[in-house]
Amino acid sequence: MNNKLDSNTRSRNQSGMDRVIEKSKWQEYRKPLISVAVVLLALSVFWFLKPDAGRALKVQNDRIVVSTVSSGEFDDYIPVRGQVAPLKTVYLDAIDGGRVESVYVEDGAQVNAGDLIVELSNTQLQLDVIAREAEVTEQLNNLRNTELSLERNRLDHKRNLVDINYHIIRLDHEIGRLKPLVQNNLVDASSVERLQDEYDWYIAKREITLESQSTDERLQKIQMEQLRIAGGQLEKNLKVASRNMDALKVRAPVTGRLTAFDLEVGQALSRGMNIGQIDDPESFKLTANIDEYYLARVDLEQTAALSSGGRDYTLSVRKIYPQVKNGTFEVDLVFSGDEPDGIRRGQTLQINLQLGSPSESLLIPNGAFYQDTGGNWVFVVTLDGLKAVKRNVRLGRRNLRYIEVLDGLESGEQVITSPYTNYLDMDRLELQGE
Numbered sequence: 430m431n432n433k434l435d436s437n438t439r440s441r442n443q444s445g446m447d448r449v450i451e452k453s454k455w456q457e458y459r460k461p462l463i464s465v466a467v468v469l470l471a472l473s474v475f476w477f478l479k480p481d482a483g484r485a486l487k488v489q490n491d492r493i494v495v496s497t498v499s500s501g502e503f504d505d506y507i508p509v510r511g512q513v514a515p516l517k518t519v520y521l522d523a524i525d526g527g528r529v530e531s532v533y534v535e536d537g538a539q540v541n542a543g544d545l546i547v548e549l550s551n552t553q554l555q556l557d558v559i560a561r562e563a564e565v566t567e568q569l570n571n572l573r574n575t576e577l578s579l580e581r582n583r584l585d586h587k588r589n590l591v592d593i594n595y596h597i598i599r600l601d602h603e604i605g606r607l608k609p610l611v612q613n614n615l616v617d618a619s620s621v622e623r624l625q626d627e628y629d630w631y632i633a634k635r636e637i638t639l640e641s642q643s644t645d646e647r648l649q650k651i652q653m654e655q656l657r658i659a660g661g662q663l664e665k666n667l668k669v670a671s672r673n674m675d676a677l678k679v680r681a682p683v684t685g686r687l688t689a690f691d692l693e694v695g696q697a698l699s700r701g702m703n704i705g706q707i708d709d710p711e712s713f714k715l716t717a718n719i720d721e722y723y724l725a726r727v728d729l730e731q732t733a734a735l736s737s738g739g740r741d742y743t744l745s746v747r748k749i750y751p752q753v754k755n756g757t758f759e760v761d762l763v764f765s766g767d768e769p770d771g772i773r774r775g776q777t778l779q780i781n782l783q784l785g786s787p788s789e790s791l792l793i794p795n796g797a798f799y800q801d802t803g804g805n806w807v808f809v810v811t812l813d814g815l816k817a818v819k820r821n822v823r824l825g826r827r828n829l830r831y832i833e834v835l836d837g838l839e840s841g842e843q844v845i846t847s848p849y850t851n852y853l854d855m856d857r858l859e860l861q862g863e
Contacts, residue, residue, distance in 0.1 A: 494847035505785035511715030515708035527551035796846030
């Protein structure tokens with residue numbers, strides 16, 4: 430019976446351990462799904478990171494210019510076109526205006542200092558001069574009358590003082606003679622007292638007269654000084670008016686060539702109107718318009734080179750006009766030494782303006798691509814020459830031939846330097862053809 434129980438117990442235990450557990454569908458497909466997801470993720474990452482991602486355009490090789498990045502000396506200059514202008518110019522103006530009476534020279538003529546150029550007339554100015562002459566004459570007459578009056582007053586005071594002093598001396602003598610007689614009772618004392626009173630009166634009168642004379646002299650000096658100042662000012666005004674009258678005869682202030690001069694007899698000129706200019710025919714300067722990009726880099730005394738007639742000439746920046754017009758600013762350059770022979774006003778010359786000293790740099794040839802990208806990126810040709818990939822770079826100074834590379838390129842790499850007008854939205858170019 431025990432054997433039977435053990436057999437039954439083993440049967441139950443065996444049946445409990447061998448029970449089949451069914452698997453869920455998620456557990457069945459989990460590993461394949463995870464593998465597929467990993468593969469898709471890897472493909473997506475590869476797609477976005479691979480070099481050929483982005484927009485592409487097929488381009489024929491003969492339609493682009495490919496240049497090589499190289500190391501070399503960068504000469505920091507810019508080409509500039511300068512216009513020849515006189516170094517010194519004197520402008521002629523009609524100071525008070527007027528009517529043209531006579532013209533003595535023609536435009537473009539060579540004149541010497543003092544030569545009569547044109548004669549004007551101005552009725553109002555002539556009347557003004559006459560009025561000022563009358564004012565001066567009247568003021569001078571007033572000054573003379575005042576001087577005579579003051580002199581007469583001075584003489585009157587002097588005459589009064591002489592009379593007063595005479596009476597004081599006379600009375601002093603009489604009192605001196607009568608006092609002994611009064612003491613001896615020979616003369617009445619009232620007589621001496623009367624003389625003494627008169628003596629005291631003249632003494633007081635002399636003090637008042639002296640004080641009056643001093644006050645009159647002080648006031649007279651002030652009045653005379655004021656009259657002289659007023660008279661002097663009127664005379665200055667008269668001289669100015671006279672000079673303006675003389676200025677109606679316009680003369681050449683310096684020797685040179687008369688230009689911008691176009692007057693006709695009978696023509697009316699307004700006050701201060703410019704009627705021409707005289708240019709120095711021996712010395713010249715160059716005026717140049719430079720791109721505003723270089724405004725912060727152009728400074729006084731910077732040098733420029735000019736080649737003319739087989740010779741080299743040096744110029745320097747004398748003046749910078751900071752006003753920007755139409756994207757350019759103006760500078761004046763003067764010759765440092767000899768000037769080219771035969772240059773004429775208005776002639777255009779090509780010069781190279783030196784902005785800095787030469788230095789060793791990484792260079793790429795200057796090209797039209799810079800205007801399209803602003804130097805922020807370029808298309809770099811791959812090693813196999815089949816593609817050109819867009820790459821961000823940092824470029825520096827430019828001259829006529831080269832652009833300085835600061836970052837993003839290495840020596841020996843090739844870049845496209847022709848215009849990018851049709852490729853601005855592309856990420857790479859597929860290069861085709863020989």
